Amino acid sequence: MAVTGTAGASATDPAWSYNSSRLYFASGAAVKAVPAAGGAAVTVAETSSTESDAVAPTEIYSPMPSVATTLTMSVSKSTVAYGTAVTVSGTLGRSGGGVAAGQTVAPQFQAAGTTTWKTVAERTTGTTGTTGTTGTTGTVSASVKPTGRGYFRLAYAGKTGTDTAAPLRSATSASRFVQVNAVVTAKASTTSIRLGSTVKVTGKAVPAEAGIRMSLQRWNGTGRATLGSARQSSTGAVSLSVKPAARGPYSYRLFKSATTRIGAAASQTVRIRVG
Structure with missing residues (x-):
């Protein structure tokens, strides 16, 4: 009043x-x-x-007492391949019951190995930009493509009171970790070679991590043996050559180990026959 x-x-x-x-x-x-x-x-x-x-x-x-708020959050997936969107959803409630409708809530991300929370871009029904507005049910939903492994949370800055409405206090949801794995592709220079010849296996990791090694592995019937490795270029590309020692079928793949930013990943299997 x-x-x-x-x-x-x-x-x-x-x-x-x-x-x-x-x-x-x-x-x-x-x-x-x-x-x-x-x-x-x-x-x-x-x-x-x-x-x-x-x-x-x-x-x-005595000014109108401020109202405490609660903020819950969930993520649609806990593990995704790089480039895949995660839906971050939550509900802003009032202490004692009820929801806080029409309030601005910011999805935030903290990259693994860091201590800084950053408001991230998202797409929310009826809104644009880096924040979403809660609907009449107090819910908010954002579609985000994480740039690496890390934590998501929702943050609400609160609202100043008016003549007819009490102030709302700020709130932060619990955080949720999302594992983001690299995407690795591979292909062989040929699918059939003569004994004594060399075959080249090339591939690429996304996102690129220049200088980080990727390994060439061969399935030997009971496990995978690492035959060699090469460092990624600035575009994430690698190239390795191998000379099979005997006739028969061979199965190879490229493998990238985990880093602080991105989880481990393997390419699809490429098959070669040596005659």
């Missing part, structure tokens, strides 16, 4: 008013703002002996 009044016993006493979360105390044309903590009683009084009115009246006014 809007509050205005006279602090003293007569109309010449300094006036005071309440607007949102601050109390204003005036003497003539001068206005003094007194911060008011939500829910706390605030004493309004003359603060200067030079006031035109000799009386130092005191008025007590």
Whole structure:
């Protein structure tokens, strides 16, 4: 509610008013703002002996108490391949029951190995940009493509009270870890060679991690043996050559180990016959 009044016993006493979360105390044309903590009683009084009115009246006014909020969150997938979107959903509620509709909630991401939370771009029904607005049910949903392994959470900054609505306190959801694995592809220079010849296996990892090694592996019937490795180029590409030692079928793949940013991944199997 809007509050205005006279602090003293007569109309010449300094006036005071309440607007949102601050109390204003005036003497003539001068206005003094007194911060008011939500829910706390605030004493309004003359603060200067030079006031035109000799009386130092005191008025007590309690601003509308702020309301605590709760923020839940879930992710649609806990493990994805790089480039795959994750849906981050949540509900903003009021303590004691009910939801907080029409509020701005920011999906945030903390990359593995870091301590910084960043608001991330997303797409939410009816909104654009980096934040989503809760619907009439207090829910918000964002589609995000994580750039690597890390944690998601939702953050709500709170809302200042109005003449008719109590202030809402800030809230942060629990975080959820999402594993993001690389995407590795491979192909052989040929599918059939003569004994004594060399075959080249080329491939690529996405996202590229220049200088990080990828291994060429062969299935030997009971497990995979590593035949060699090569460092990724700036585009994530590698190239390795192998000379089979006997006639018969061979199965190869490229394998990339996990790093802090991206999880491990293997390519599809490429098959070669040596005659």
